[in-house]
Amino acid sequence: MIKIAFCDDDISTLNELNVLLDQYRVRRNRDITYAAFQSPLELLSDIEKGMRFDVLFLDIILPGENGISAAKEIRQYDNTVKIIFLTSSAEFAVQSYTVGTFFYQMKPIWTESFFRLMDSVIDDCKKSRHRSLILQCKNGISRIDLEKLEYCEIIGRTLSFHMENGAVLESTGSLDNLCSELAPYGNFLRPHRSFLLSD
Numbered sequence: 001m002i003k004i005a006f007c008d009d010d011i012s013t014l015n016e017l018n019v020l021l022d023q024y025r026v027r028r029n030r031d032i033t034y035a036a037f038q039s040p041l042e043l044l045s046d047i048e049k050g051m052r053f054d055v056l057f058l059d060i061i062l063p064g065e066n067g068i069s070a071a072k073e074i075r076q077y078d079n080t081v082k083i084i085f086l087t088s089s090a091e092f093a094v095q096s097y098t099v100g101t102f103f104y105q106m107k108p109i110w111t112e113s114f115f116r117l118m119d120s121v122i123d124d125c126k127k128s129r130h131r132s133l134i135l136q137c138k139n140g141i142s143r144i145d146l147e148k149l150e151y152c153e154i155i156g157r158t159l160s161f162h163m164e165n166g167a168v169l170e171s172t173g174s175l176d177n178l179c180s181e182l183a184p185y186g187n188f189l190r191p192h193r194s195f196l197l198s199d
Helices: 011-028 040-048 067-075 093-099 111-129 175-185
Strands: 002-007 032-037 055-059 082-087 101-106 132-137 140-145 149-155 158-163 168-172 188-192 195-198
Touching: 002 011, 002 040, 011 032, 011 111, 032 040, 040 067, 055 067, 055 111, 067 082, 067 093, 082 111, 093 101, 101 111, 132 168, 149 175, 175 188, 175 195
Parallel strands: 002 032, 002 055, 055 082, 082 101
Antiparallel strands: 132 140, 149 158, 149 195, 158 168, 188 195
16 A cells, blocks of 8 residues: 655645545556645654655645755655655755655646656655665654665664664664564675674
C-alpha cells in the first residue's frame, strides 16, 4: 500500500488533489491511502509521532512556514519520502532541490500530468522500499535510504547511522542483528566488531 499526504492551505487545491487521486486509484487499480493537511504544523506533528508517508505533495507558500522549511524539518525524520512541491511560482524551483525534491509541480495540476507523475513516483517508491531501513530512534520512527548510509557504529547498545548529508541517527540494538538484516543487500562490510561500512 502507498501512503500519500497532501499539505496545502487552499482547501480547493486539497479537494482537487483528492478527486485526482481517487480517479487515479480507480483507473490504475492501486492500493493507496491518503491524508490531507492544511498546515505544515499539523503534518509535522503527525510525522514526529511516527506517521510515515511514501509521497508528500507540499505547497511552497504556506502560512507561518514555507514548504521548503517544512521539508527540511521532515527530512530529520524521513530521508526517503518523495516530496513533490506544488506552487504557482517557479521562483523556488532551484532552492527546492536542496531538500531532495522528487518533482516541482506547477499549478494548476492537469489530470494527464498528475497521472504521469503518480506513475513515476509510485515506481520510484517500489524501488526505494527495497533499499530502505525502518529505525526506532530517540525522536520517533525514521526510515533511512541505504544508498545514503555511509557507515554505522555501535557504542554500548547505541547504533549510530552516519548519513552522507552529515546527519547521524541513533537507535538501540545489536550490530550482529543489523548485519543479518542488511546481508541480502550484499554491499556492506564489517571491518571491525564496532563498525559496518557501506561500500
